Amino acid sequence: MPSRDFDPSAEEEKPPPRRTQAEKWAINYAAAREFYEREGHPRVPRKHIERIVVGDDRAEREFRLGAWVGNQRSRAAALTPERVELLSAIGMRWSWWGPSPQPLHLGVCARLTWPFVNTVSASSSPPDSKN
Template sequence: MPPLNLSPHDSSPPTQKHPLTSPVTPTPGPARPTLTTTDTNPRDRKWAANLAAAKQFYEREGHLNVPRKHVETVLAEEGWELQFRLGAWVSNQRSRAATLSEDRREQLSSIGMRWS
């Protein structure tokens, strides 16, 4: 082992002078949640997730008069808590009613969406 140089001009600790002899492998974190849908289009997956949040809100509250700033927390199948800006989303769907597909309008109407 080489002698330690502890001169006043050397500010790095001795352990930082020698490179690592074995590579360090980072420990992977928890897996990111995945939505359980068969859609491959990201917009369709996002629509399905927001629709699920709207259904949850409707089942709990009995209406879809969601305050504009409301954030809905949904528990995914994997155990993750996902948060959706549901108030803004519902408001946007109402304002885009004329351009929504018939299928999407029916999905929202079936859970109690009032369009005006």
């Protein structure tokens, strides 16, 4: 049988260590902050790709920022207060009708009135109007 001499990889040949979830969140937040500083708002289109310089090698990388922002919005109730505060500081809108990160339930929608949502009547006029 042939000898299986094996020479361990040199440091420069080894792949970089994987990023933790906290590091990934911080990088995406940095991309969101750059977008906010450049555009003046955090309304990122869902398919938007943000390019930022990261890492020790200072390489430009692409991040699916639109998807990330949408995911943060949909998971608002599970975010830490610190993350909610960071995102709020760059103008994150947690829903279309308010800045609150609490999830909205059907009971809230049922109380809204025309012209927003009227779950009691499908009429095109306000519920209290006299036709």
